[in-house]
Amino acid sequence: MGVDREGRGRRRGMRVGAYIGCGAVLLSGCASMPDNGDLRGVESTPRQDAQVRVYALPPREDARPSEIVLGFLEALTSDDPNYETARMYLAGKALSDWRPSDSTTVLAEGPSALVEPSGTRENDGDFLYRLTGREVARVDAQHAYEPADETYNETVHLTQVKDSKGTKQWRIDRLPPGVVMGKSDFQRTYVSVNKYYFTSFAQSGLLGTVADPVYVRREVDPVTQMVRALLKGPTRWLNPVARTSFPSGTALKKGVRSLTPDDKNKLVVPLNGKADHVGRGKCDEMAAQLLFTLQDLMPTGVDEVELQRSDGTQLCVLDEGGAESVASRGVGRPAEYEYFIDGEGRLVRMLGSGAGRDPERVPGALGTGDTQLRSAAVARDEDRAAGVSKDGSALYVGSLASGGSLGDPVVRSEGPTDKDRLTTPSWDGRGDLWVADRNPKKPRLLMLRDGAGEPVEAATPGLDGRIDAVRVAADGVRIALIVEKENKQALYIGRIERDSDSSGDPSVSIVALRSATPQLEEVKAMSWAGDSRLVVVGRESRGVQQMRYVQVDGSMPDGPQPASLTGVKEIAASEDERLPLVAHSEDGIVRLSSGSQWQKVVSEGSAPVYPG
Template sequence: MTRLRSLSLLVAGTLLLTACTGVPTSSAPQVVKRIGVAKPNSGPAIAPTLNADPRTMVQDFLSANALDNHATARDFLTPQAKNKWLDTTVTVLDSLRTSNFTNGSVTVRGREKGTVNASGIYTPVLQGDGTGGGLVSFAFVMKKVKGQWRVDTLPSGLILGDADFQRIYLQRKIYFYDLTEKRLVPDPRYSSLTDPLLLANWLAEQLAIGPRPELQNAVSRELPAQTDPRRVAVLLGSPVTVELPGAAKLDGSTRDRLAGQLALTLDQILPGSAFSILDGGRAVPVLSAGGTQFTASGFRSAVLPANALPPLYYIHAGGVVDATGKPLPGQLGSGQYHLSSVALAGQPGSQDMLAAGTSGPDANARLFVGTARTGMRVTTVHGRLSRPSWAPNLNEVWVGDGSQVFRVTQGGEPTPVPLAGPGALTGQVSALRFSPEGSRVAVVLTATDGGSAQVWVGSVVRTPAQVRVDSLEPISPQEVVVTDVAWNDQLKLFTIGRVRSTGESSVYEVQVDGSLWTPRSSQNLPGAPESITVAENVAAWVSVGPTVWRQNGGSWEGPGGESTPGTAPTYLE
């Protein structure tokens, strides 16, 4: 047997063994060699215990679900069940409660928190307060095989407790350019793969398949038309190569963007690597790299926030002050606008800041727009207004006005922004914030009676004819009444709200897909927070009544260690 054939068979065997590794197994990548590959991070193998009772057998099967290699889980199944069971999806429960063996089956129950499909896309279950939705049941029908109990009929997919899911499945990012083709938008996916080669191939395959449904109209596709995802293959080495049929026929600008997508996507698991795109085994030139090899550093600017360490501001006595409490110079800091909220944004090539604020009674507030140096002027937008938010790197501020959203230029001209989601969207837009790159927007929709309020996230779609928000989907639990929302980074948000049944208020963390809803400490806060701001690499701030508070580890403190008067903190956008 030749060395090449031996190596091919070794890799083929490895791929067959790992073809049951959780979600990312919809199609095996084409691989001819393995270089520097880490071993999967599995726990000890779990095998069926001789003469185990049916309940123990099901419990051990579920424990085997939580291992990287699900081949051991199949040992708990009858031959017929082995051929039918698929492990490409995940159901996440708060915990797994296993019943006794009754009427030929064992039932597993738990409160459902979410599901993961074969593409790694997480869908949350939003009933309840974030600890899980309604109780669901899964029946495992048992049968004896050669005198030993085995599972004969079972639900398709893995069933995991939330703790195991968070331990095993990591959030990965697939990057797509927005419609301006200037910014890279992350599309989060969950995978249990730890082998760099298998994970790299799965990510490249998902990139070729395309974005999640919510991003379909908001991002561009750089891959060659009719690309077969099964023919995209990553080989580890120096450089890491990505075989992508048809890449050589793309124009130079498209090849540059394709290189950016691949580099940022694969650099997560192969940090610092050089990459090269192959078409039919030949390296494809990338113009921006000046050759055929490129790295993620050459495209990092497409994902960086507009401000690396943004300064903080808040309202005091109707004017804008900085983090030390010093009023901004001019009209903005004087208090003459009697502001209740403010949004500030930098301008490329200018020391002046774009400024927008709301002023007046809650039921009929008015929007002011201008700059920090020249002052602001009132616009025609008025009503129940949210805090305004500047679109990143654009001379355009958005604000919720009752059930509508308007975008307003520095000149003060308002334009309605259509909102599209599942069914008719109702409620007041009580909060609105852009993601750091501007491809997504988070809004809080509050019911007319104030009894419910959820965070919704949608894609910002910009065309020459229209700017709209597509695919708005709720991401926060229905029983938490949300007050405000802010983006920590491109994929993580902070919210504040209260549990409807208990009235308990808290600060929460959540991912853009609704996963990992987590209450955070409210230690030292004198009451329920009313507004929040946060950004990447800086601390969160909230306002409670007439005071502002800064997060410090697991608790909150007033700036300078003392209670500080102020409201509506905001970071430079």
């Protein structure tokens, strides 16, 4: 889901609306498919406004096999809460064993159905259809999204069964697992929402959090869906570096079917006995997870959460202010400034709020120009910064306070050219500094604990190519990398796993790399632009350069994309979505605030960054 750069800020919208009739939202019976063996596309429903709820019709009496197949596939795209209508098309083991929540397969277009002549004996009460298409993604039982690029090829078997009148009716008795639909139906039916869990480190005395994006059906009781998904714990990819404060086995109390905030925007969540004996501090952490998650789901969020024991007594109550005293969500404190390198190689800054457009040199040695810079990264507390020298060979760390000296480089690169040396550095939420050395003879990804000391080389198993850019998320457990291979650049998201070796020295690994831009052939620049969202500059195969938002799981978020901008060389965004985008383009340093067009800041400048 997307939001305006300002306004609603971190709360992202869900809208629930009205029902309308056949031809717009009542699917089954509004189309047909002949039984003559021709290949026909089962068309995706045209994308409706998010306020429209879509329902299907049950099978009509004496429906032909083609109508049963088409009606069932269209019923899968409806807002039927438990797929009751879709189940009316099933019989036998298909009816008893089908579990639509196990997976959702997303095809580029709606599935095509072809009668299999060898498997068709209409007079014997036997029909077989083959479903085909190009699979572009799947959503698993944990609601986690994963891009795909493969052929979908499954079969649906029909047989005749007697109805209550003793009349034979065609029904499906064997079918593929889960749900299948076209991409446009998926975008209409599902919405991406962040669940929130805790990381292993604290920020300013508060617990750190990490977003875990999942897809749920947008018009089918999304509040209850998200609470159940949160209680089940982090998705498999995130689980090794995230934790939940809910005791193992915690679920909604038996018999609870739906959760709805009251007219004061308070949500009561009855839990089973697994949480009966948690202390107040742990309960506050559980409630904070719920509040952060539900604020991401609803336009106005939930102002207060009450957790109840299995006997109905109150476990704890927490409001939004209380949640912010328990944990730091995303960036924690908002950025005060945005930064870039001016025409004289100095680090300069502007107010991030957009008030006042005149850049000023930062205090300290990085703002004097004595050592010219080509890129920089500012720590999230904005008390210090790291800068890469003009030729890319040296990384310095300095205080953003007047009078501080720069000192010796903390990292050096011996790459043969300036393009083979150090990338723009990046600070994580723990205060650690990251940079990649692109030296072809010794490419490496380095981390400096607290921005100082001996660099730790991060292990990168599974990395195939050279790192061209590094951005670490505020949570400190996810890292975005632009990786170049054979003159193509792709964006990957990796999981940061930290440990110590036998001598007690820190060790770091970047594991489980996954593509965030499978549809792009070239990614030129990127930046984190939310708790689970990035802004990227790139192009598709044979396409032109474009700027777009992408999710860390490789999906495309709902909502508006950034206004177009030509000649973009670098891009900067904040994980606080209210702050403007800043870019280095052919016009110099430009800025995009909510509801406006790109505006020039200065003609001379490069390497824009927010803290991080």
